[in-house]
Amino acid sequence: MPQEEKAADVARREEGYTLYDLVSMADSAELDRLDDETLLRTSPHILSVFLSRLDVDTQRQILRRFSPEQVSEIVSEMDSEQSAELVSEMREHRAVSVLNEMEPDDAADIVRELEDDDRDRLLKGMQKSQPEAAEDVLELLEYPEDTAGAIMNPHVATLRPEMTIDEAIGAVRKMRDEYENIYYLYVVDSDDVLQGVVSMRALLLAPKGSRVGHIMRTGLIGLLAPTMDKEIVAHIMADTNFHTLPVVDSDGELLGIITHDDVIDIMRDENTEDIQKMAGAGADEGIFDPIFSSIRQRSPWLLVNLCTAFVASAVVGFFDSDIAVLPVLAVFMPIIAGIGGNTGAQTLAVTVRSIALGEVEMFDMSRVCLRETWKGFLNGLLIGLLGACLAMAVTRRWDFSAIVWVAMLINMSLGGFMGSFIPFTLKKFGLDPASGSSIFATGCTDTGGFFIFLGLGALFLL
Structure with missing residues (x-):
């Protein structure tokens, strides 16, 4: 073995496998060559990403090398649907042990995705082995999936106001292995x-002899209700800049906390969902999802797209005789439609984001649509002029160039309007x-662009 390869092998054993190492071994059907010690030093996140590419049987085969506690760290990093499928295929004792090792909110996410029979079976196993863990999970399952109550962690580091500072610090030392994160007490x-x-x-900086009640902050902001939508939770955490937010009931009883990493997951999932939905893909579709699952999620919107394309083609067919007389119309049709479509896409991105972040409400609809139409018009003045200059260079006809300018101006205004009106x-x-x-x-900018351009051409050029 060359010296460089030996050095790389030593480094790998000390730091664990990279994702590239694992994927290369899987592609070469060499997973049986995985070294246990190196695998144990590999980051749970890398392992979770790698396992998401494999079938369930292979996932189980690799995870047999880990303890239930280590498996819980890896599985909690995976998508909850994939984790649920994996856990449901494990032996019951093994699956229950893994769920018991997880934070309650992570375990609840997985249990929520299980089939009814598997859910009942594993919850009964948890109740027998660790009743308190099962009770925490069951409480979280009572809340709707997209609410603060469903994603909170009921394990909270708490103090009493009558505690002295020394007593409080001693209590915190005992808590260090019990709680997920301790940013606030x-x-x-x-x-x-x-x-x-x-x-x-x-x-830590409190004067000696003080009590917790003397140094605590009251008049708290950012209190969450358990039924609050998780998107609102994300907005509140972004506004307050706190690492954790408390969840309380109507009587003020502390039910749990939501940490910043939970909110990052929320924002990532919501942004991914919005981006994929805009294009007509599945909201939670992944690149390695089963092929037929992706087809099932994409096909309905592709059928809608097919219908809008037929409408646009019908408009073109209506002007077929005019195109036959002046074929250059066909050359510029994609330009008119494409620039309007891009204007609409830009407006869509800004409008959907603003709606998602709560920056605009339904009563802002008229004002936003008017502003975006005006933006499209002003962009059309400049971009349309450049398009007209191109048309002049190609056709040497000022009247045709003017039609190109006007058509681009109108279609870009239409794109700005539809990009805000549709959301x-x-x-x-x-x-x-x-x-x-x-x-x-x-669909609107294609159909509108063809109709506007060909209509103006038929009216003024033929």
């Missing part, structure tokens, strides 16, 4: 009603503003 009374919060910095309209009818909006907007 929540102060509760004997009924677990939230009284205030203490940061670790404030606790608002979808929201008005209770639909996701991103759902297929790109397909609808492109």
Whole structure:
């Protein structure tokens, strides 16, 4: 073995496998050559990404090399649907042990995705082995999937206001292995009603002899209700810049916390969902999903796209005799339609984002549509002029160039209008503003662009 390869092999054993190493071994059917010690040093995140590319049987074969605690770290990094499929195929004792090792919110995400029979079977196993863990999961499952209650962690580091600073610091030392993250210490009374919060910095710098009640912050902001939508939770955390937010019931009892990593997952999932929905792909579709699953999710919107394309082609067919007389019309048709479509796509991206972030509401619809139409018009003045100059260079006809300018101006204005009107309209009818909006907007600008350009050409050039 060359010296460089020996050095790389030593480094790999010390740091663990890279994703490239694992994928290369899988592609070469050499997974049986995986070294246990190197595998154990590999990052759980890398392992989760790698396992998501494999079938369930191969996933189980690799995970047999890990303890239940280590498996829980890896599986909790995976998509909840994939994790649920994997856990459901494990032996019951093994699956229950893995779920028991997880944080309650992670375990609840997986259990929620299980089939009814598997869910009942594994929950019964958890109740027998660790009743407290099972109870935490069952409480989280009572909340709707997209709410704060469903994603909160009920394990919270708490203090009592009457504690001295030394007592509080001693309590924190005992908590270090019990809680996921300790950014803030929540102060509760004997009924677990939230009284205030203490940061670790404030606790460590507090004067000797003080009590927790003297240094805690009251008048808290960012309190969450368990039924609050998780997108609103993300907005509140972004606005407050806190690492964690407390979830309380109507009586002020502390139920759990939501941490910044939970919110990052929310924002990533929501952004991914919006981007994919805009193009007509499945909201939670992944690149390595089964082929027929992807086809099933994409086909309905492709059929809608096919219908809009037929409408656009019907417009072209209506002007076929005019195109036969002046074939150069056909040359510039894609330009008129394409520039309008791109204008609509730009407007869609900004409008969908603004709606998602709560920057605009339904009462802003008229104002936003007018502004975006005006933006499209002003862009059309410049871009249309450049298009007209190109048309003049090609055809040497000023009248044809003027038609190109006017058609681009109108279609870009239409693109700006439809790019804002469609998301608002979808929201008005209770639909996701991103759902297929790109397909609808492109259909409008294609059909409108063809009709405007060919109509003006037939009216003024023939």
